[in-house]
Amino acid sequence: DSGVTQTPKHLITATGQRVTLRCSPRSGDLSVYWYQQSLDQGLQFLIQYYNGEERAKGNILERFSAQQFPDLHSELNLSSLELGDSALYFCASSVWGGPQETQYFGPGTRLLVL
């Protein structure tokens, strides 16, 4: 158990809908990362937050947005969902968000868009 929690574990929805994925980092970790893992694209970095502020942005679509709240939990919002958004979404956390830190991954949220 990494100490990172993600909810929900599974999500089934329809095209055009909007969903919110939630992540709680390990106790004491200030930085949260979001990743997408799909069959055709593999793992991709979406976005990183540190202590409530956006620190780095990867291949995150404009239809997707995220934020980190004062209690350090984070939410990833996916809107106007398409079939191709079906994937595993992972959240990870680290203490300071530095490039040489170990990241601790949550169990993931499996999203299926029908």
Added chain:
Amino acid sequence: KNEVEQSPQNLTAQEGEFITINCSYSVGISALHWLQQHPGGGIVSLFMLSSGKKKHGRLIATINIQEKHSSLHITASHPRDSAVYICAVTLPPNQFYFGTGTSLTVIP
């Protein structure tokens, strides 16, 4: 173009064999990470390397910064090592790129 290349894509070994997984990258990096993903999907970070070599139990990871290459070795492999091993690099300032993974199956 993929910043991170892994080989082999698939690997089957007999229990007890020495295993090597390779990772090459094309640009300057801040760090390289080896991750393990089990069939259930969970991801565990095995190593973070910025230089040299690290060892944890039967796992050894090395990196050669000049050659832009890293290897993950598993000594005395065991069926419980069966998983997907993923190489990831951090590019300055804070961008992350992943290899496509090596699927390892260790047969008893």
